[in-house]
Amino acid sequence: DQQVKQNSPSLSVQEGRISILNCDYTNSMFDYFLWYKKYPAEGPTFLISISSIKDKNEDGRFTVFLNKSAKHLSLHIVPSQPGDSAVYFCAASYSGGSNYKLTFGKGTLLTVNP
Amino acid sequence: DVKVTQSSRYLVKRTGEKVFLECVQDMDHENMFWYRQDPGLGLRLIYFSYDVKMKEKGDIPEGYSVSREKKERFSLILESASTNQTSMYLCASSLPPGQGLANNIQYFGAGTRLSVL
Numbered sequence: 001d002q003q004v005k006q007n008s009p010s011l012s013v014q015e016g017r018i019s020i021l022n023c024d025y026t027n028s029m030f031d032y033f034l035w036y037k038k039y040p041a042e043g044p045t046f047l048i049s050i051s052s053i054k055d056k057n058e059d060g061r062f063t064v065f066l067n068k069s070a071k072h073l074s075l076h077i078v079p080s081q082p083g084d085s086a087v088y089f090c091a092a093s094y095s096g097g098s099n100y101k102l103t104f105g106k107g108t109l110l111t112v113n114p
Numbered sequence: 115d116v117k118v119t120q121s122s123r124y125l126v127k128r129t130g131e132k133v134f135l136e137c138v139q140d141m142d143h144e145n146m147f148w149y150r151q152d153p154g155l156g157l158r159l160i161y162f163s164y165d166v167k168m169k170e171k172g173d174i175p176e177g178y179s180v181s182r183e184k185k186e187r188f189s190l191i192l193e194s195a196s197t198n199q200t201s202m203y204l205c206a207s208s209l210p211p212g213q214g215l216a217n218n219i220q221y222f223g224a225g226t227r228l229s230v231l
Binding site for chain 2: 009
């Protein structure tokens with residue numbers, strides 16, 4: 001059973017506009033959420049994260065929003081740039097566990113068109 | 115900066131060969147992980163280790179084993195490679211469990227693209 005879902009396999013956006021990537025989760029025990037960015041033939045790189053005690057975290061052009069009641073989080077990229085074109089993975093963890101495994105979604109391919 | 119180094123970027127092996135994928139991290143992290151990434155399936159956890167000589171199965175351990183003899187090194191072993199193990203393999207490391215966002219971040223290597231013919 002998929003505990004972290006990214007329902008959009010791909011998203012295409014014009015340069016300068018907002019990109020919104022969505023993620024849903026089912027396990028209410030998750031208390032940390034992370035976004036990773038992955039270019040082809042490279043490993044994922046950490047982008048931004050949020051803990052469940054917050055509903056928003058911002059870092060430059062990237063903002064993550066968390067709606068705990070809906071078990072939904074989203075990543076906003078404003079303004080989008082062609083270099084943002086990559087696969088974005090949402091991940092979640094439960095800090096009460098002993099080993100801090102991350103549960104990943106299947107990813108969304110973002111294409112930013114010039 | 116955290117550095118996770120995987121020994122090979124690309125590897126081609128024959129069916130039935132024993133394959134070793136090596137990973138080294140330089141941040142003294144307790145936790146290390148092996149994932150595989152396949153199109154449409156995302157990242158799937160194969161094995162992880164939370165200390166030297168300690169290991170736990172992930173979601174898809176069948177056909178794989180691991181070794182962690184030293185804290186900085188975590189090896190993934192394919193005992194008898196098969197074509198369905200053709201994939202991108204990713205190693206990651208992280209701090210030990212603890213409160214705070216930093217303890218939840220995993221740092222990834224560049225990946226090894228393995229083709230089994």
